[in-house]
Amino acid sequence: MKRIASQTSLGVTLLKIILPVCLIALGVTGFWYYKSKVVKFKRNPAVKTAPVVDIMKVNPSRVTAQIRAMGTVQADREVVIKSQVAGTVIQVAPEFVQGGLIRKGQLMVRIDPADYALAVNKAQSALAQAQADFEIEKGRQQIAREELKLMSMMSPNEVQETSLVLRKPQLEQAGAAVASAQSDLETARLDLERTRIIAPFHALVRSKEVDAGAMTAAQGALATLVDVTCYQVEVQVPLDRLDRIRVHETNGSPVRIRSLYAGREWDGRVVRTTGAVTEQSRMAGVIIRVDDPLGLGSAKGRPAMLLDDHVEALIEGQVFDNVFSLPRTLIREDSSLWIYKDGRLEIRKVAPVWIENDRVFIQSELSPGDLVVCSDLSAPVSGMAVTLALGESR
Structure with missing residues (x-):
């Protein structure tokens, strides 16, 4: 019985040793088998490709600088009419009402x-x-x-x-x-x-203080009159743009004025500056004159301009000859343009002579026929190769 037990114990021991070895051998054999069956791919060397870009051909033209400014319509001449004698008002003109128009030399008020x-x-x-x-x-x-x-x-x-x-x-x-x-x-x-109060000029009655039957004292206010032969618009212009505007009493820069609320438009001209800079915005005050603002004379039929109306003024400034007009987005962060030249990228510094809304104007850094790159590049380097997009021509 001892012999049978000894043989059984030996068999179990051998089984514990041989079975792991067999499993390891089987695993190694399977690994090498499957490794020999893996498809091997052959890598080709990378081919460098030039970025594809869109271009825009530029040519010079004549451009007039446009300066946009906001302002308010004001009276060019406004006076308070006062009585020089005391007494009872016995007569007023039918037009002597707020908003009424009085002709020059017309009787407005008569005192007893x-x-x-x-x-x-x-x-x-x-x-x-x-x-x-x-x-x-x-x-x-x-x-x-x-x-x-x-x-x-x-x-x-x-x-x-x-x-x-x-x-x-x-x-x-x-x-x-x-x-x-x-x-x-x-x-x-x-x-x-x-005792006869006469209109000193063709006027709009902005306000009146007396009516028939009222008593007035010497130096008592009767009305406020506004000269309707011309109005003025005061606008604020950045200091760096003031030099581009022609200021003259009779030959100032032309201006197109548009009401922000009514859409009406009038013509004017820049006649003078206020001679001061605004305290908060640090901008220069510019005075624009508008003749016949109510359309009563030579501009008959034109919409009437209203006092205190908020308007937008488009001022025609300096004229630039031989300048290149480009979208503002083409000027890169370092004030440069990307130029396509013979399949290469050229980075060219520029200094715009005028910037207006979404356009920039360049005068000396470009030549007629230059090709400006419109596309964005992730890592632009001067001299790098670039390729034109399909449909683009030089």
């Missing part, structure tokens, strides 16, 4: 002239009295001169002739009274004339 007409009559009477006194004094002076002559003939002693004896001071006093009475009459007539 009765008291001032009486003052004129009184002054005329005073002048007539003073003139009569002056004539009487002239006669007295003549009499005094004759009396002095007789006294000289009758008296053995020479009678001294003096200005007082000849009544010269009295005559001068009478003459001064005449002059004073004349001045009083002129003042009374002037006050009477001032």
